[in-house]
Amino acid sequence: MTDESAPPAPTSGVTPHLTIPGRGGEAAIAFYARAFGATELHRVVADDGERLMHAHLLINGASVMLNDEFPEYNGEKNVVPRGVTLHLQVDDPDEWWARALLADAVPVMPMADQFWGDRYGQVRDPFGHSWSIGGPPKG
Numbered sequence: 001m002t003d004e005s006a007p008p009a010p011t012s013g014v015t016p017h018l019t020i021p022g023r024g025g026e027a028a029i030a031f032y033a034r035a036f037g038a039t040e041l042h043r044v045v046a047d048d049g050e051r052l053m054h055a056h057l058l059i060n061g062a063s064v065m066l067n068d069e070f071p072e073y074n075g076e077k078n079v080v081p082r083g084v085t086l087h088l089q090v091d092d093p094d095e096w097w098a099r100a101l102l103a104d105a106v107p108v109m110p111m112a113d114q115f116w117g118d119r120y121g122q123v124r125d126p127f128g129h130s131w132s133i134g135g136p137p138k139g
Contacts, residue, residue: 010063018066025052025068035103081128093135
């Protein structure tokens with residue numbers, strides 16, 4: 001949905017807002033839809049008609065917002081994401097894992113049954129953001 005008249009509010013709690021390096025916002029939305037089943041709720045294109053000023057996605061029932069980088073506002077160019085991992089707690093971690101890999105996510109920590117009881121692994125998306133996927137172990 002790209003209706004700019006009534007943007008939905010984030011679902012609740014803390015909402016990650018990702019800056020996508022360069023002008024990769026469009027590609028990021030497509031990746032998150034393939035990898036994590038994201039639904040686009042809202043988008044705003046910048047005045048230049050090219051860069052993505054803001055997008056609001058729904059992934060696994062939670063809001064994720066993103067934008068292309070805007071060095072004229074913060075002085076940063078070629079942003080390199082670091083220091084944060086977004087976690088997805090899901091019903092079938094192997095299914096989510098496989099879908100992420102098919103969409104070109106890169107495994108960082110292999111999917112495996114962990115000592116705390118979850119089946120869990122980590123991937124990095126093509127835009128440098130880290131995602132963990134966890135859920136119940138295989139039957």
